[in-house]
Ligand SMILES: [Zn+2]
């Protein structure tokens with residue numbers, strides 16, 4: 001085995017909005033019980049990375065941090081007792097894994113509420129100060145550290161590093177959201193707000209789950225064209241329609257009623273208001289994209305009078321990661337997942353990739369470390 005070096009090159013954010021700097025960050029010598037050290041193979045870029053970089057997330061960030069949270073790594077060193085993944089697969093040096101933010105397993109939210117993503121003692125990658133051990137808690141780095149209480153899932157052989165990366169955030173968030181939504185009846189029409197990675201993956205998932213029709217609302221046109229390939233029956237561009245026109249279109253495809261299910265993946269506060277209008281009476285409305293600090297004005301009586309079930313869904317637990325890998329592995333030939341990977345960059349090009357992501361020039365760029 002090759003010796004593990006003392007330092008890892010990693011993209012560090014010291015001040016919001018400023019370019020990331022590639023720095024030498026110590027590699028922890030000691031791998032704790034249940035923890036693991038990985039060589040990062042790939043880390044895809046997410047809207048959340050851009051929001052964190054810009055300082056616009058409504059979550060605490062302890063600068064300086066290593067950005068990146070959608071990583072796949074191959075195992076270099078396993079701590080004591082870390083020889084199995086979260087669903088029982090044996091783990092050995094060299095195996096590829098994706099890994100979750102942590103949940104303690106012993107707080108109210110982990111146990112009584114059964115919502116580990118809401119854990120009171122949650123530790124999340126790319127939010128923790130990189131000057132403290134174990135330093136390597138971000139994905140744009142040569143090496144990474146899997147925290148003892150992080151879930152970890154072995155990546156199936158037929159899933160590429162790029163697709164494993166996108167399973168670790170975009171798709172696991174979709175799987176968690178779909179689990180919270182419950183079943184989709186074959187009579188139901190699903191409206192998906194947003195044609196970014198989550199919207200596209202949700203389109204594929206809603207079709208597999210048996211939705212009668214899936215309507216995707218978003219932009220730009222290239223993403224809507226891709227939504228078609230992921231199974232959308234109708235795509236509506238927000239660039240050349242008004243909210244009223246979109247409502248009329250959705251109604252015309254749902255016998256005048258509106259959507260049975262609306263899924264929000266835009267992150268744009270105003271989309272929430274539009275979604276309430278697109279939803280039929282008695283609909284389910286799942287909100288996933290809203291993570292920023294933006295506000296919007298809406299009429300709460302719409303929820304009451306239409307008897308809408310509004311469901312928020314945040315992140316995803318080990319189960320969602322496992323479902324995500326399983327979904328990609330099973331449907332890798334059914335949907336053009338690879339087309340979502342719009343750019344491949346080296347670690348040194350991370351600022352270019354983030355800038356392009358910010359300007360909507362990418363769907364899912366990947367840093368190949
Ligand atoms: Zn992400």
Ligand SMILES: [Zn+2]
Nearest residue numbers: 104107110119
């Ligand atoms: Zn907990």
